[in-house]
Amino acid sequence: MKLSLKKVDLILGSYSNEEYKILFEMLSRNSDEILKDLIESGLKGRGGAGFPTGLKWKLCAEAVSDDKYIICNADEGEPGTFKDREILDRVPKRVLAGMALAAKVTGAAKGYIYLRAEYSFLVNKLQKELEEFHKILKSNNIKFNVEIFMGCGAYICGEETALLQSMEGKRGEPRNKPPFPTTTGYLGKPTVVNNVETLVSAFMVCRIGPEEFKKLGIQGSSGSKLFSVSGDTPKPGIYDLEFGLSLAEFVDEFGDGDTKAVQVGGASGFCVPRKKFNETTIGYRGGLTGDSLPTGGSMMLFNSSRSMYNILRNYLDFFAEESCGQCTPCRIGCQQLKNGIEAVKKGEKDPEYLNQLLKLSDTMKITSKCGLGQSVANSFSSIVTNFTEEMIY
Amino acid sequence: MENYITLTIDNREVTVPEGTSILQAAHKAKVNIPTLCYHEDLCVAGNCRICVVEVEGSRTLTASCSTPASNGMVIHTSSPVVRNARKDIIALLVSEHNTQCTTCYRSLNCELQSLAAEYNVDNTRYLSVLKPNIQVDRSSWSIEKDDSKCVRCQRCVRTCSELQHVNAITVAHKGKDMKISTFMDLPLNEVVCVNCGQCVIHCPTGALTERRYYDDIWEAIGDPNKHVVINTAPSVRVALGETLDYPPGQRVTGKMVAAMKKLGFDSVLDTDFTADLTIMEEGSELLLRLKKAFRDKENVALPMISSCSPGWVKYIEHMYPEHLDNLSTCKSPQQMFGTLAKTYYAHKIGVKPEDIVSVSVMPCAAKKYEANRPEMKASGFQDIDAGLTTRELGRMIRQAGIDFGKLEDEKFDSMMGDSSGAAVLFGATGGVMEAALRTVYEIVTGRPVPFKNLNIMAARGLEKIKETSILLKGCKPEWDFLEGVELRVAVAHGLKNARTIMEQIKRNESPYHFIEIMACPGGCIGGGGQPIPTNDAIRKKRIAAIYAEDEGKEIRKSHENPEIVQIYKDFLPEGPLGKKSHKLLHTHYTKRNRY
Numbered sequence A: 001m002k003l004s005l006k007k008v009d010l011i012l013g014s015y016s017n018e019e020y021k022i023l024f025e026m027l028s029r030n031s032d033e034i035l036k037d038l039i040e041s042g043l044k045g046r047g048g049a050g051f052p053t054g055l056k057w058k059l060c061a062e063a064v065s066d067d068k069y070i071i072c073n074a075d076e077g078e079p080g081t082f083k084d085r086e087i088l089d090r091v092p093k094r095v096l097a098g099m100a101l102a103a104k105v106t107g108a109a110k111g112y113i114y115l116r117a118e119y120s121f122l123v124n125k126l127q128k129e130l131e132e133f134h135k136i137l138k139s140n141n142i143k144f145n146v147e148i149f150m151g152c153g154a155y156i157c158g159e160e161t162a163l164l165q166s167m168e169g170k171r172g173e174p175r176n177k178p179p180f181p182t183t184t185g186y187l188g189k190p191t192v193v194n195n196v197e198t199l200v201s202a203f204m205v206c207r208i209g210p211e212e213f214k215k216l217g218i219q220g221s222s223g224s225k226l227f228s229v230s231g232d233t234p235k236p237g238i239y240d241l242e243f244g245l246s247l248a249e250f251v252d253e254f255g256d257g258d259t260k261a262v263q264v265g266g267a268s269g270f271c272v273p274r275k276k277f278n279e280t281t282i283g284y285r286g287g288l289t290g291d292s293l294p295t296g297g298s299m300m301l302f303n304s305s306r307s308m309y310n311i312l313r314n315y316l317d318f319f320a321e322e323s324c325g326q327c328t329p330c331r332i333g334c335q336q337l338k339n340g341i342e343a344v345k346k347g348e349k350d351p352e353y354l355n356q357l358l359k360l361s362d363t364m365k366i367t368s369k370c371g372l373g374q375s376v377a378n379s380f381s382s383i384v385t386n387f388t389e390e391m392i393y
Numbered sequence B: 001m002e003n004y005i006t007l008t009i010d011n012r013e014v015t016v017p018e019g020t021s022i023l024q025a026a027h028k029a030k031v032n033i034p035t036l037c038y039h040e041d042l043c044v045a046g047n048c049r050i051c052v053v054e055v056e057g058s059r060t061l062t063a064s065c066s067t068p069a070s071n072g073m074v075i076h077t078s079s080p081v082v083r084n085a086r087k088d089i090i091a092l093l094v095s096e097h098n099t100q101c102t103t104c105y106r107s108l109n110c111e112l113q114s115l116a117a118e119y120n121v122d123n124t125r126y127l128s129v130l131k132p133n134i135q136v137d138r139s140s141w142s143i144e145k146d147d148s149k150c151v152r153c154q155r156c157v158r159t160c161s162e163l164q165h166v167n168a169i170t171v172a173h174k175g176k177d178m179k180i181s182t183f184m185d186l187p188l189n190e191v192v193c194v195n196c197g198q199c200v201i202h203c204p205t206g207a208l209t210e211r212r213y214y215d216d217i218w219e220a221i222g223d224p225n226k227h228v229v230i231n232t233a234p235s236v237r238v239a240l241g242e243t244l245d246y247p248p249g250q251r252v253t254g255k256m257v258a259a260m261k262k263l264g265f266d267s268v269l270d271t272d273f274t275a276d277l278t279i280m281e282e283g284s285e286l287l288l289r290l291k292k293a294f295r296d297k298e299n300v301a302l303p304m305i306s307s308c309s310p311g312w313v314k315y316i317e318h319m320y321p322e323h324l325d326n327l328s329t330c331k332s333p334q335q336m337f338g339t340l341a342k343t344y345y346a347h348k349i350g351v352k353p354e355d356i357v358s359v360s361v362m363p364c365a366a367k368k369y370e371a372n373r374p375e376m377k378a379s380g381f382q383d384i385d386a387g388l389t390t391r392e393l394g395r396m397i398r399q400a401g402i403d404f405g406k407l408e409d410e411k412f413d414s415m416m417g418d419s420s421g422a423a424v425l426f427g428a429t430g431g432v433m434e435a436a437l438r439t440v441y442e443i444v445t446g447r448p449v450p451f452k453n454l455n456i457m458a459a460r461g462l463e464k465i466k467e468t469s470i471l472l473k474g475c476k477p478e479w480d481f482l483e484g485v486e487l488r489v490a491v492a493h494g495l496k497n498a499r500t501i502m503e504q505i506k507r508n509e510s511p512y513h514f515i516e517i518m519a520c521p522g523g524c525i526g527g528g529g530q531p532i533p534t535n536d537a538i539r540k541k542r543i544a545a546i547y548a549e550d551e552g553k554e555i556r557k558s559h560e561n562p563e564i565v566q567i568y569k570d571f572l573p574e575g576p577l578g579k580k581s582h583k584l585l586h587t588h589y590t591k592r593n594r595y
Ligand SMILES: Cc1cc2nc3c(=O)[nH]c(=O)nc-3n(C[C@H](O)[C@H](O)[C@H](O)COP(=O)(O)O)c2cc1C
Pocket: A044, A045, A046, A047, A048, A049, A050, A051, A053, A073, A074, A075, A076, A077, A078, A155, A156, A157, A158, A159, A160, A161, A193, A194, A195, A196, A198, A199, A370, A371, A372
């Protein structure tokens, strides 16, 4: 199955002052219709985990509570992603429109934008936007208020339950799930946590209709997505690409002619070596032949001058620092993986030790409490198995 | 109505109420799942990941402590993938650990050690990631904190915040640097820690232990010029057995006395004696306050609150310093004992007080701190030289190679060794209240308390806050101003519940005259110096043993203890609250900060 690389311009394109007008047209529809469209569209979360957005809103809508919350996750901490920043900067009205839709569907009256501390330069602009937004909501008699909550600088606070903890003034540690935020979220109330891009996509789904949306992408991964392209590429930047692209086409377009590997999905994603470019498509897992890789949007290209050992060690360094540290497999596992590859490189441990470490990364995958510890194995095993020589010599 | 669900655990079907965790459901199915961060006293953390199980259809393993069971689940708790994962996790914990079992105080009573043994884990699988240069914090009189043996289960943190509302210890930093720390990483003796030791009995390893003094005591015993006296708190006799292979709830009073004599103490006395004395002083103090309030219409601090729990005393000093007047001025039984050992007792046996070493065995970690409070020198010397925990006494008995089970029962030595059943009650929550009422009611009315067998059931049990009242009727002429007064009392145990009581007082809404507060859940039988594990099932057994001990006593009221009658005659002729009592048996408190 060969798919062609299609650039689209759904998320950022044709932005105008009409956004709120369009929003109010949508808000006049009934909630069930909006939900139906969303579910129909097959839209999945753009924050990395790929949870169906329509279902998430539905679960929250069904939860019984006087207070509910909509939280826009703008913590964007995955190394190599910078698309949420771009969205908030260029099409903030659409983000707020997405939140307003979620509020309507779920019955929430309060929303927060959890903004990464490093993005504080966006605050003024967002505040102004919020003033206008609130004014217009008020004149339309809609009760919904959005505040900005400044993040705390830790990568783990992007994980939705750690984010909630940190908003509640507690230590940013992921919670046990279940219960999920849709029933027990911020302050114990039903809460929708969505990525910035998901909210915009939801708005766009309602705008163009699920049918149009589904024309983009492939089965199981509908629509398009913003990719943050970086690394050894002549044209780094943000690109709105259709799902289902093959990595080979991607490298044709963005590579520098010497691409030896692409890291899909940042440090917690997978590393694909050249020999697997052809068989790899980008999209959510399932329903596809060959490997299909989910991604929060980070695409990092590496050419042959790069040491995959150094790249992996940097990732592990990052995880060993950024793990919240509460659970055993992740806190200690990350240190073991890092110290382990260093010991092998230095010859202090036999190359066979890498197998022990691969097993460890599997243990981390199935026993860690949250997505961070569970996904360390992605980059670890894909780099170690595909570039074993680079690990040893 | 509760909904029930049915699931399959290791091929066994089990039906449980909705909301039951997989771990609890497994217990019901008689399947044992190992745990580490889980403790039934505490909310679920789900961070150690030892308890993972395989749930069919799930992409990952599932932490059984933190995941509710659901209908139709099919669970495997000991499949190869589960066992391998657990083994790996234990190996990771060991790789982070300062494994020194040969010298470790918790050896043979350590959850990490037994897990490693059970899963046959050695320390060769992974490189050591133990942080270099970890200093043991020995700043506190009561608690030692050794981060090199910490498994980061956060049981201590949850204990200090959920059970005790103190929050002296918290989690600091993240990732590889994550650790248990104090406010600003200050030493324990400089923070708000009240030394209750609850974190110690909830810690699965040797990371938190009581500061141990038995080496000093061996030295004193071996010194021919020293006269070493020991006294044991009421709750020690119902728990010590657990450190010596007895089941919980077994009373070992006679054997305990015999063992201490064998250890070489010159005199084996009983804190229960000074518990009776406390009742005399504290009961009289209550009556004095009531007299001032009801007869003289004076402004006097009521409710009066008990002061025998030094963890509680430090808590109120930190958290509610504006209410220190509500505290009884009575010293705790331990400190009364210490003072008298170096005055009354020293004089009687003709030994110079400076040659007396007074040791106490307590269920408590805070007593160690209390013994070292600067004001506790009423005898002219440090009143109590060392406070041991129940665990330390058990350790000394083992060190001496005494075959505890074979010992013949012996009796406490005399002069400060006799006690009433009321004194024994001090060991359980509600006991001070019950003992005080038995005496106070009789002083005021001339009749015993109007309860069957003198047992005041409303003060007993593990309910968070217990309250009751007792009508004062037919008062003696000198107490006629109390005629018809309904004496209202309350009992709280665990500092979280103490906080509820204090907030009520703060709002000026407290309906009570007298309140008993103990720092530890369950009272002293659940103290921070008691055998590990301690949980509600064990607390209940120890409590039952306390009441059995009381019922077995001939004398069940403090004021009828003949040695009490004698000490007031010989040594404190002005009676309770007299000048000498005030100097020796009462104390004052210190305002402290909230951090
Ligand atoms: C370690 C970790 C970090 C995460 N960081 C982010 C983040 O920065 N932004 C984000 O939108 N989602 C992040 N997520 C995913 C969130 O937990 C959550 O799935 C997401 O916000 C849900 O939104 P979506 O359904 O719209 O994707 C992170 C997850 C993990 C495990």
